[in-house]
Amino acid sequence: MIEYALTHFNYWAVVVIMMTGLYIVISHTNLIKKIAGLNIFQTAVFLMYISMGVVKGGSAPIIAEGFTVYSNPLPQVLMLTAIVVGVATTAMAFAIIVRIKEEYDSVEEDELFTLDEQVAGDAEEW
Amino acid sequence: MVEQHLSILLVVIPLLAAPVTALLPNGRLPWALTQVVMLACLWISLSLLADVSSGQLIHYELGGWAPPWGIAYEVDALNALVAVIVSMIGTLVTAYSLRSVPADIPLDKQAHFYAAFLLCFLGLLGMSMTGDIFNVFVFLEISSLSTYALVSMGRNRQALTAAFQYLILGTIGATFFLIGVGLAYAATGTLNMADLAVRLVDSPHSNTVKTALGFIFVGMALKAAMFPLHQWLPRAYTYAPVMVSAFLAGTATKVAIYIMARTVFSVFSPELALSTLLNELLIVLGAIGVLYGAIQAIRQTSVKPLLAWSSLSQIGYFMIGIGLLSATGLMATMVHLFNHAIIKTSLFMAAGILLYHAGTLHIHKLAGLGRQLPWTFAAIVIAGLSLIGVPGTVGFISKWYLVLAAVEQQAWWIVGVILLGSLLAIVYVWKIVETLYFQPAQAAGISAQSRVELSPALIVPVWLLAIACIYFGLDTDMTVGAAQVAVQSLGLTP
Amino acid sequence: MKDNLILRIIAKLLIPMIILFALYVQFHGDYSPGGGFQAGVIFSSGFILYMLIFGLDTAEAIVPSGVLRVIASLGVLVYAGTGMVSLFMGKEFLNYSALAESPTTGQHIGIIMVELGVGMTVGAIMLLIFYAFANRGRE
Amino acid sequence: MAIDPVINFMLLVFLVVMAFTILRLSGMLAMTIIFGLYSLLMAGLFMVMDAPDVAFTEAAVGSGVSTVLMLVTLSLTKTRHERHTRKIQWRPLLVVLLTGAALIYGIHDIANMGDTDAPAQQHVADRYISSGQQETGVPNLVTAVLASYRGFDTLGEVVVIFTAGIGIMLLLGRPCKKGRVEDDQTP
Structure with a gap:
């Protein structure tokens, strides 16, 4: 049981962090805060992958003399790609937020809804 | 020498063209390059489809590394058909954009706009060609990021909030997909789709594998705008520039549905879907989506949201087709992928002509416009009839196969839902047709404020697709034939 | 911040070191952690520091955004072009073994080339993004 | 350098605490600083887990680029506080709890x-470690896999960054001369 807890603790922590991030994204109305939540959500996924690649008694996957056991390079490569994708999305999102602020003068989602409805007069659509 | 590299060139040619396009001076030149690239891709994808239609598979090892160590492209009739859909719609939309983009996009942004369009196009092609599940994620993000930028270029400020909402939901979807891929990797140690399928059969159905399927499924369902994860779609399609709506309606959700079918049928097994009740979920949510989308479409007072909600209703049919987990059901889904792409793109492009002519898309302000624009109106009628599923049009073919698949499993209530969905489609199509043709033109005289002269660049692509609606409704060899080969290559017997 | 002497002097000392470090990370990525992406980010952060202290106009005078766009596009082309070269040499796309007599040498050349492409695009795009945001701030 | 369970545990607890702090803080500047710190700790954890390349990137991107971009956006949008409702929102909470439960179920029998x-x-990783250096001539296996075995993914990654650049230039490039139309196609 303790063995199970020790070897699964990383994953439990990942789930808690991930869900905190997801909760921030879907419950908060401030657009910038949403993006912070989205980033927390994504970094938790990175942590999940990296945890999968850890090998007991291993070292970083750079071949060198004196080492025989290396951690798994594949999840690390995948996460390098995912980190880049994450920052691209974040930058894009901030650019849209800056434009939204210029057009609506607000970055709170519920205010944006009301502003859109005043023009559209149709609440169903959002 | 070139033949063996065709599958990779399909993705690399637009990939090389996109950075070049971004550097070109604004004006006609970026358009011309985009059009040439699209035509080349159309030719490549058609010749790929011709190659694989006989049942052979094209296998291409990127970097010379054999899978599962390297990334491989695996082309069978299923993805060749999807590639044909994407490149065909891309070609016609680019032709349309010769007149559409100058009307929607400021001149100083056109080169970047075309570059983003090419990036979106290559992302969708990359997703459909690859045989590696992580590679799907990378190209999914290329197409998604460019889509957010393209949607935000709409002329109303609502385009920005629509793009932001799409970005949030799209990124959540992609991250769910990534979680699913990670769990599948933890259970098998591989990322290659064919290898995954082999190793998943060996491994007993563990919690990890079931959860992996669930997360990949939810991620793609968000991208495909499956009910009840559809919130982003109506706004994104409504407020995006016309050519972007036309392109996305024909391609983006189709590719997501292809990935879903691919994961359910050839990566994980249909039996796993059965044991997790995924099929029941697909059918029930699909049926609700068909009716809900159609009812919302009827309630709309503007053309673009009406078409967007109708797309949502059609997505329900794809879900039902996959959920039936049978050869006929999958065939119906594939034929409908092709058919709905033709129908919806032609309708959005025709709506664009109405917008450029009248300056608005409020239905009640379009009264009598059909008599001023007889060609556009006729195309709308043909595509509308296909949407309903009248015999002699493409829409009939796909609904026919879907009904067959439902009857096979004695699921009579699904037949009822399909018929009811078609009846509701009659209502919303009639709503447009009636205003356009049978209502008296407004006294103000819309033609006075027309913004863009009708040009061949706008009407010819619309009519090519309208003719395709009839042609592929009568001659079903290509679509149904390809679907049959695809279904066989997935190991199902029709 | 243009008039703050201490900041100016420290920046002038730091920026060359940041850029040197970026070059190290770029070309030593085969042997130690790092590679094109990290190098690109570090390289751009050096210029961003310059931009923060000496102002956007001075920075844009040294590296105009037009040049950055060309570099960004070239980076993608260098990467994909390396793939195309191996395709024209008769092997698969991105099969670097085709680039030289011995496969290992070819692999090494290929890896250096594609990392260079990554570094160019990432560095240029990061700077362009900051230019775009900074320009909005001035209006 | 084997993974130290105590450091690992401590860092994870810190990360959870920081995620909750970001959830609760309504002052945006403080939230951003904690966010940068969160990313830095995450990078440290990656380092502990023998993933120096990922740690390097996370430090540069998470606590560097993302945090600075967030600060820039805060100043451009003049956001100091979010309008915070202290009430728990039930529907998002339900979604999150269901997703979390599904994940806990899924990781139960993970290795x-x-x-x-x-x-x-x-399966796949074994070959990278045993023959990666001979086959590519590069001792850093992460670079070998990144640039050669899965080189096409990395090409896609470069294109993703390029796409973001194009998108941001479309959004924030020189202001539109045309000006946005207030309303002409909304229902």
Whole structure:
């Protein structure tokens, strides 16, 4: 049981962090805060992958003399790609937020809804 | 020498063209390059489809590394058909954009706009060609990021909030997909789709594998705008520039549905879907989506949201087709992928002509416009009839196969839902047709404020697709034939 | 911040070191952690520091955004072009073994080339993004 | 450098605490600083887990680029506080709890962390470690896999960054001369 807890603790922590991030994204109305939540959500996924690649008694996957056991390079490569994708999305999102602020003068989602409805007069659509 | 590299060139040619396009001076030149690239891709994808239609598979090892160590492209009739859909719609939309983009996009942004369009196009092609599940994620993000930028270029400020909402939901979807891929990797140690399928059969159905399927499924369902994860779609399609709506309606959700079918049928097994009740979920949510989308479409007072909600209703049919987990059901889904792409793109492009002519898309302000624009109106009628599923049009073919698949499993209530969905489609199509043709033109005289002269660049692509609606409704060899080969290559017997 | 002497002097000392470090990370990525992406980010952060202290106009005078766009596009082309070269040499796309007599040498050349492409695009795009945001701030 | 369970545990607890702090803080500047710190700790954890390349990137991107971009956006949008409602929102909470439960269910029979016999360590990764250096001539296996074995993914990654650049230039490039139309196609 303790063995199970020790070897699964990383994953439990990942789930808690991930869900905190997801909760921030879907419950908060401030657009910038949403993006912070989205980033927390994504970094938790990175942590999940990296945890999968850890090998007991291993070292970083750079071949060198004196080492025989290396951690798994594949999840690390995948996460390098995912980190880049994450920052691209974040930058894009901030650019849209800056434009939204210029057009609506607000970055709170519920205010944006009301502003859109005043023009559209149709609440169903959002 | 070139033949063996065709599958990779399909993705690399637009990939090389996109950075070049971004550097070109604004004006006609970026358009011309985009059009040439699209035509080349159309030719490549058609010749790929011709190659694989006989049942052979094209296998291409990127970097010379054999899978599962390297990334491989695996082309069978299923993805060749999807590639044909994407490149065909891309070609016609680019032709349309010769007149559409100058009307929607400021001149100083056109080169970047075309570059983003090419990036979106290559992302969708990359997703459909690859045989590696992580590679799907990378190209999914290329197409998604460019889509957010393209949607935000709409002329109303609502385009920005629509793009932001799409970005949030799209990124959540992609991250769910990534979680699913990670769990599948933890259970098998591989990322290659064919290898995954082999190793998943060996491994007993563990919690990890079931959860992996669930997360990949939810991620793609968000991208495909499956009910009840559809919130982003109506706004994104409504407020995006016309050519972007036309392109996305024909391609983006189709590719997501292809990935879903691919994961359910050839990566994980249909039996796993059965044991997790995924099929029941697909059918029930699909049926609700068909009716809900159609009812919302009827309630709309503007053309673009009406078409967007109708797309949502059609997505329900794809879900039902996959959920039936049978050869006929999958065939119906594939034929409908092709058919709905033709129908919806032609309708959005025709709506664009109405917008450029009248300056608005409020239905009640379009009264009598059909008599001023007889060609556009006729195309709308043909595509509308296909949407309903009248015999002699493409829409009939796909609904026919879907009904067959439902009857096979004695699921009579699904037949009822399909018929009811078609009846509701009659209502919303009639709503447009009636205003356009049978209502008296407004006294103000819309033609006075027309913004863009009708040009061949706008009407010819619309009519090519309208003719395709009839042609592929009568001659079903290509679509149904390809679907049959695809279904066989997935190991199902029709 | 243009008039703050201490900041100016420290920046002038730091920026060359940041850029040197970026070059190290770029070309030593085969042997130690790092590679094109990290190098690109570090390289751009050096210029961003310059931009923060000496102002956007001075920075844009040294590296105009037009040049950055060309570099960004070239980076993608260098990467994909390396793939195309191996395709024209008769092997698969991105099969670097085709680039030289011995496969290992070819692999090494290929890896250096594609990392260079990554570094160019990432560095240029990061700077362009900051230019775009900074320009909005001035209006 | 084997993974130290105590440091690992401490860092994870810190990360959870910081995620909750970001959730609760309504002052945006403080939130951004904590966010940068969160990313830095995450990078440290990656380092502890023998992933120096990922740690390097996370430090540069998470606590560098993302945090600075967030600060820039805060100043451009003049946001100091979010309008915070302290009430718990039930529907998002339900979604999150269901997703979390599904994940806990899924990781129940995932291989033990650090297990050399885990499927993830066996099949594909084995070849990278045993013959990666001979086949590519590069001792850093992460670079070998990144640039050669999975070089096409990395090409896609470059294109993703390029796409973001194009998108941001479309959004924030020179202001539109045309000006946006207030309303002409909304229902």
